[in-house]
Amino acid sequence: MKKYLLIALLSFSTAVLATPASAEITSQNDIGFAVSHSGVVKGNANDVWKQIIQPKNWWNKAHSFTGDSNNLYLDSQAGGCFCELIKEKAADGLLKTVGSVQHMRIIYTDPGRVLRLDGALGPLQSEAVTGTLTIAMKEQKDGTTIVNFSYVVGGYMRYKVPEIAKLVDMVIADQLGRLVMLVGPAVTQEDDAEKENDGFKLDIDKLSNPTTEKPAVDKVDAAKLPAKEVAKPSATKIVTDKMTAKNNDTAMVNDTAKVNETAKAKQTGTATEENDKPKER
Structure with missing residues (x-):
């Protein structure tokens, strides 16, 4: 296994130096x-x-652990592996799988739009x-x-x-270049790629939904809004209010009468007391 790790590290460095x-x-x-x-690229x-x-x-096989691209495979679904099989010749001369390497793990897949993988490449x-x-x-x-390749690395x-960073940058450029050559480069590749490289945002929402602008909201002119109407009291409420007022008036009259009767009774009582007193001779 150490042999494969050494091959991967050396091939990573030497292949990068050969890449512009x-x-x-x-x-x-x-x-x-x-x-x-x-x-x-040409095509869809x-x-x-x-x-x-x-x-x-x-x-590029130079960026593999075994030096053979045929050992690479990718399971294109979330959780799938971008892996490499490590094979050696057995005693009978046939290749036998003796190990494997996970280069990256698929974390998002939207065929024809986005493929996102998680993993630390090479050394x-x-x-x-991460x-x-x-x-x-x-x-x-x-x-x-x-086609855009964007690789973000962070950690200790x-x-x-x-x-x-320079080495990884050239590796990513090399891999993209090989993919472009395989599919078929477009004549306008250099100009368009340079124009789109800075502005081409790798945001899932924007890629999945090309129209991301929110619809304009019409401003409401408060002056044009109809004035609120004052609610008119119902006929039932009017009758109820009148009856309440009448009852209140009656109660006030009764209270006044009671006060008058009390005062009159007091006056009568006082007069009786005066008459009952013995007269002085």
Whole structure:
């Protein structure tokens, strides 16, 4: 197994040095980096998709652990594996699978639109980092398709970020270039790819729903709104109110009469007391 790890590390470095640098590191800091590359191919997105899910046809064998692209396979569903079988010749001369390597794991799949994978490629596999590769396709009116590879890496690594970022950037550029050549590069590839590389956003919602603008909301003019009408009391309420008022008046009259009677009674009582007193001689 150590033999395969050494081959992978050396092939990663030497193959990268043979690949022209494209300087597409879109962001970088002390704990990670992001790279992005675009190309334009002839044909529709489905043509591209059919090739993407067959990595053995385009993935550079120099970036494999066994040095043989035929050992690569991809299960194109969420949770599926982008893996590599490790084979050796048995005593009878036949190849026998003795191990395997997971390059990445599929976390999102939308055929003809987006394939997103999670995994640290190459020598990054031995580091405490997370890598997310998004492969997105966008069909054009002229019948071509823009393909974008975006790879974001973050976490703790023992490599110097600026150095490893350049190597990874060239690896991603190499893989995309091989896919484009397999499907068939469009004549306008260089101009269109350069134009779309910065503005082509790899947002699932935007790719799945091309129209993302919210419909305009008409402003309401308060002056044009109809004035609120004051609710008119019902006939029943009017009668009830009148009866309540009448009852209140009657109660007041009764209370007044009681007060008068009480005062009169007091006056009568006082007069009686005066008459009962003995007269002085």
